[in-house]
Amino acid sequence: MLKRKSRYVVAVVGATGAVGDEMISLLEERDFPVEDLRLFASENSVGKTLSFEGSEFPVQALSESSFRGVDIALFSAGAGRSQTWAPIAVKAGCVVVDNSSQWRMNPDVPLVVPEVNPHDLKWHKGLIANPNCSTIQMVVALKPLHDAVRIKRVVVTTFQAVSGTGRRAMDELLQQTADLLNFREVARSVYPHQIAFNVLPHIDAFLENGYTKEEMKMVNETVKIMGDPSIRVTATAVRVPVFRGHSESVNIETEKKITPNEVRSLLAQAPGVSILDAPEKDAYPLPLDAAGKDDVFVGRIREDESVENGINMWIVSDNLRKGAALNAIQIAEELVRLAGAQ
Amino acid sequence: MLKRKSRYVVAVVGATGAVGDEMISLLEERDFPVEDLRLFASENSVGKTLSFEGSEFPVQALSESSFRGVDIALFSAGAGRSQTWAPIAVKAGCVVVDNSSQWRMNPDVPLVVPEVNPHDLKWHKGLIANPNCSTIQMVVALKPLHDAVRIKRVVVTTFQAVSGTGRRAMDELLQQTADLLNFREVARSVYPHQIAFNVLPHIDAFLENGYTKEEMKMVNETVKIMGDPSIRVTATAVRVPVFRGHSESVNIETEKKITPNEVRSLLAQAPGVSILDAPEKDAYPLPLDAAGKDDVFVGRIREDESVENGINMWIVSDNLRKGAALNAIQIAEELVRLAGAQ
Numbered sequence: 143m144l145k146r147k148s149r150y151v152v153a154v155v156g157a158t159g160a161v162g163d164e165m166i167s168l169l170e171e172r173d174f175p176v177e178d179l180r181l182f183a184s185e186n187s188v189g190k191t192l193s194f195e196g197s198e199f200p201v202q203a204l205s206e207s208s209f210r211g212v213d214i215a216l217f218s219a220g221a222g223r224s225q226t227w228a229p230i231a232v233k234a235g236c237v238v239v240d241n242s243s244q245w246r247m248n249p250d251v252p253l254v255v256p257e258v259n260p261h262d263l264k265w266h267k268g269l270i271a272n273p274n275c276s277t278i279q280m281v282v283a284l285k286p287l288h289d290a291v292r293i294k295r296v297v298v299t300t301f302q303a304v305s306g307t308g309r310r311a312m313d314e315l316l317q318q319t320a321d322l323l324n325f326r327e328v329a330r331s332v333y334p335h336q337i338a339f340n341v342l343p344h345i346d347a348f349l350e351n352g353y354t355k356e357e358m359k360m361v362n363e364t365v366k367i368m369g370d371p372s373i374r375v376t377a378t379a380v381r382v383p384v385f386r387g388h389s390e391s392v393n394i395e396t397e398k399k400i401t402p403n404e405v406r407s408l409l410a411q412a413p414g415v416s417i418l419d420a421p422e423k424d425a426y427p428l429p430l431d432a433a434g435k436d437d438v439f440v441g442r443i444r445e446d447e448s449v450e451n452g453i454n455m456w457i458v459s460d461n462l463r464k465g466a467a468l469n470a471i472q473i474a475e476e477l478v479r480l481a482g483a484q
Numbered sequence: 485m486l487k488r489k490s491r492y493v494v495a496v497v498g499a500t501g502a503v504g505d506e507m508i509s510l511l512e513e514r515d516f517p518v519e520d521l522r523l524f525a526s527e528n529s530v531g532k533t534l535s536f537e538g539s540e541f542p543v544q545a546l547s548e549s550s551f552r553g554v555d556i557a558l559f560s561a562g563a564g565r566s567q568t569w570a571p572i573a574v575k576a577g578c579v580v581v582d583n584s585s586q587w588r589m590n591p592d593v594p595l596v597v598p599e600v601n602p603h604d605l606k607w608h609k610g611l612i613a614n615p616n617c618s619t620i621q622m623v624v625a626l627k628p629l630h631d632a633v634r635i636k637r638v639v640v641t642t643f644q645a646v647s648g649t650g651r652r653a654m655d656e657l658l659q660q661t662a663d664l665l666n667f668r669e670v671a672r673s674v675y676p677h678q679i680a681f682n683v684l685p686h687i688d689a690f691l692e693n694g695y696t697k698e699e700m701k702m703v704n705e706t707v708k709i710m711g712d713p714s715i716r717v718t719a720t721a722v723r724v725p726v727f728r729g730h731s732e733s734v735n736i737e738t739e740k741k742i743t744p745n746e747v748r749s750l751l752a753q754a755p756g757v758s759i760l761d762a763p764e765k766d767a768y769p770l771p772l773d774a775a776g777k778d779d780v781f782v783g784r785i786r787e788d789e790s791v792e793n794g795i796n797m798w799i800v801s802d803n804l805r806k807g808a809a810l811n812a813i814q815i816a817e818e819l820v821r822l823a824g825a826q
C-alpha cells in the first residue's frame with residue numbers, strides 16, 4: 143500500500159516512448175505531488191534527458207537498485223520488461239501501475255479504470271494493471287448504462303490509431319505517406335502491410351481461435367473491469383491510418399429497454415464522458431478532435447431496431463491519454479487519495 | 485426487355501466520374517458486345533473525349549433525343565439526374581441500369597446483384613437499380629450463408645473509401661494529406677471535417693432516426709436483394725482515409741449453427757467471392773489489395789462466442805468495381821444473356 147506522504151518519488155519506466163512521454167506531461171499538467179522523478183528506458187536512450195517542471199532529468203537504464211526509494215512506478219515498456227521488472231519494483235516497496243498486458247488477467251492484480259472500478263484499488267498487492275486502450279474508453283462509456291439497464295452483449299469494431307503501437311509506427315505512417323506522395327517505393331517494418339491509405343484488421347498477435355490478442359483483451363478485460371462475468375463481448379480490432387485517437391463502433395444489447403435520449407442523459411452525468419451527438423450540425427466524435435483531450439467522447443447514439451433492446455454508439459478517445467497514460471496517472475492519483483484517507 | 489442482338493448501343497451517363505470511368509474500362513476489359521458507345525456528362529465536360537477500344541468518343545450533354553437508338557444506358561450521375569433522365573431513357577426504349585439511390589426501393593424496380601438475385605431481372609420494366617456499394621459486397625458474401633443456415637441478424641460497421649464519394653473526394657484526401665505533410669493549412673470542401681488521418685462516422689445525409697442514409701441503405705437494400713424481410717440489419721457507416729476499397733466488419737447471427745470452417749467451404753464455392761483467411765501468414769483482405777480486382781474478399785472468419793450461433797467476418801471489395809461499375813456491367817451482361825436465351 144502507498145504510504146501517506148505530501149510528495150512522492152515517481153519512476154517512469156519506458157520514459158522515452160509515446161506513452162511514457164505522455165505520462166511525464168500529465169504528471170506536470172495535473173500537478174501530481176512529485177518529490178523526485180526517475181526516468182528509465184532502454185540502453186540506447188541512456189544519456190538523453192527529458193524535461194519536467196522546468197528541470198532536465200536524465201534517462202537511466204534499469205538495474206536491480208533502480209527502485210530503491212521509489213514510491214510509485216509507472217511502467218509502459220512492454221509486457222516482457224513488466225514481467226521482469228515489476229516484481230523487482232514491488233519487492234523494493236514500490237506501488238507499480240503497469241500499462242502492459244502482462245499482469246492484467248492475473249487474479250491477484252486489480253485491473254482498474256478509476257471511473258468504473260476504483261474499489262478494486264483497495265485490494266492491490268503492490269501491482270495494479272492499466273487496461274488495454276480500446277477497453278478503457280469502451281468501459282468508461284458502458285459502465286453507467288450497465289448499472290442502469292444491464293448490458294448483456296457487446297459487438298464492437300475498433301478503428302485504432304498507429305500511436306497505439308508506439309512511436310515507430312507513427313513514423314512508419316508518416317514515412318509511407320510521404321513516400322507515396324513523392325512516388326517513392328513504400329517500405330514496411332512495424333506493420334506486415336502498408337498502413338498509409340489502408341486499414342489492417344490485425345492488431346497484436348493472432349490466437350488459436352482466429353481472434354487477435356487485442357480482440358480478446360476487449361472480451362476478457364471488459365468482464366474483469368466491470369466485475370460481471372455475464373457480459374458477453376465480441377470484438378474486431380482494426381488499425382487505421384490515424385496518428386492519435388481510437389474510435390469504436392459499439393453495439394449493445396441490454397436487458398431492460400433504454401432509449402437514445404436516456405443513454406444521452408445517463409452519459410451526460412458520467413465522469414470522464416463527453417456527449418458529442420448533434421448530427422444536424424455534423425457534430426460527432428472524431429479521433430482528430432479527441433487527440434490531446436482527456437474525455438471519452440460519445441456520439442451517434444441510435445436505437446438498433448434489429449434486436450429488442452439495442453443501441454448503437456460511436457466512442458472516441460485519445461489512446462495515449464485516457465487509453466494509457468491518463469488512466470495510469472488517475473490510478474496513481476486515486477492511490478494518493480486513498481493513502482491520504484487512511 | 486432487351487432485344488436479342490449481336491451487338492448493342494450502350495450509353496454511359498456520368499461518363500467522366502469515378503464510376504463512369506470504371507464502367508468504360510470494364511466494357512472494354514470484359515468484351516461487352518458494344519456496337520456504339522455514347523458518353524454523357526455535365527455541360528462542363530462537353531468537348532472532352534474518352535478512349536474506348538482504341539478510338540476516341542466525345543462526351544456530350546444530355547438532351548431529350550440522347551437516348552434515341554440506345555439499347556442499354558448505364559447511369560452513374562447521381563440521384564437527381566437519374567430521377568429526371570432515367571424515365572426519358574426508358575421511354576425511348578432503353579434498358580437502364582441505374583447506379584444511384586433514386587429508384588432502388590421502388591417496388592416496380594428490381595434491385596439486383598447478379599450473384600444473389602439474378603431472377604429479379606426477369607420482371608424489370610426498363611429500369612434496374614444497382615445497389616449501394618457497401619450493400620453489394622456484403623450480400624455477395626452473405627447470400628450463400630443465408631441459403632445454408634438462415635441469417636437472422638447482421639451488425640455491420642463499414643470502413644469506406646473516399647472514391648465512394650467521387651473524384652473530388654479523392655482529390656480532397658490527396659490535397660489534405662499533402663498540405664499536412666508540408667505544414668500548410670488544410671482546406672475542406674467535400675467532407676464537413678478533415679478526412680486525412682481521421683475517420684468520419686458520417687456517410688450521406690442524416691435521417692430523423694439518427695442513422696445516415698448510407699446506413700439505412702444497408703438495412704433496407706439487404707432485405708430487398710435477399711428477398712427476405714425477416715433479415716434484420718443494423719449498420720454504422722464510416723469514411724476512412726483510403727482511396728479505393730470498402731472494408732466491412734460483419735457480425736451475423738444465424739438460425740442454425742455454422743462453424744468458421746463451414747463458412748469457408750461455402751464461400752470458397754460462391755461466385756464472386758475469394759477467401760483470404762490465413763492469419764498465420766498475415767493474410768486477410770485489405771482495401772489496398774482489393775483495389776482494381778473484381779472479387780469480394782472475405783477473411784477473419786471466426787466464431788462469435790457472445791451469442792449462440794454467431795460468426796464474425798471481414799469483407800473487402802473494390803467499391804468502384806463490384807460496388808458500382810462491375811455490378812452494373814454484370815447486370816447488363818445478364819440482360820444480354822437473357823435476351824439471347826429468349
